[in-house]
Amino acid sequence: MTLTQEDIDFIKANMADWLAEQSLGKPPAVYEIELRERMVRVEEELKHQRELMQAGFAQMDKRFELAERRHEELRQDMLARFEQVDKRFEQVERRFEQMDKRFEQVDGRFDEMIRRHDRHFLWLIGLITTVGALIVAAVKLW
Numbered sequence: 001m002t003l004t005q006e007d008i009d010f011i012k013a014n015m016a017d018w019l020a021e022q023s024l025g026k027p028p029a030v031y032e033i034e035l036r037e038r039m040v041r042v043e044e045e046l047k048h049q050r051e052l053m054q055a056g057f058a059q060m061d062k063r064f065e066l067a068e069r070r071h072e073e074l075r076q077d078m079l080a081r082f083e084q085v086d087k088r089f090e091q092v093e094r095r096f097e098q099m100d101k102r103f104e105q106v107d108g109r110f111d112e113m114i115r116r117h118d119r120h121f122l123w124l125i126g127l128i129t130t131v132g133a134l135i136v137a138a139v140k141l142w
Contacts, residue, residue: 003011
């Protein structure tokens with residue numbers, strides 16, 4: 001079975017309508033209007049999505065700024081605490097210096113006490129020697 005020229009012309013004449021009915025060919029005016037309306041809705045939705053994304057990015061920027069501020073506050077707090085620790089170390093160092101001075105005073109007192117004991121010892125040896133010499137002289141005189 002072969003197609004005649006008449007059949008081919010009939011198919012060509014009706015092909016556009018059949019494809020339009022199946023939405024595969026050249027669309028009729030109503031379908032074209034629907035497509036345009038859909039494109040407008042899609043564009044509006046894309047615009048809305050873009051606005052939502054920009055709002056989300058703005059919120060993220062705010063959150064990052066808040067996090068940065070909090071980080072800076074924590075850093076300042078830590079620096080203040082380190083300064084307090086440094087002051088405490090300085091106070092402890094001053095106390096150690098005071099203790100060193102006290103130990104030096106105690107060392108001086110011990111040195112003075114040792115000198116006194118040395119003098120007393122020399123006086124005691126001199127006294128014992130003198131008493132011994134007097135006893136020896138008294139024994140010889142008798």
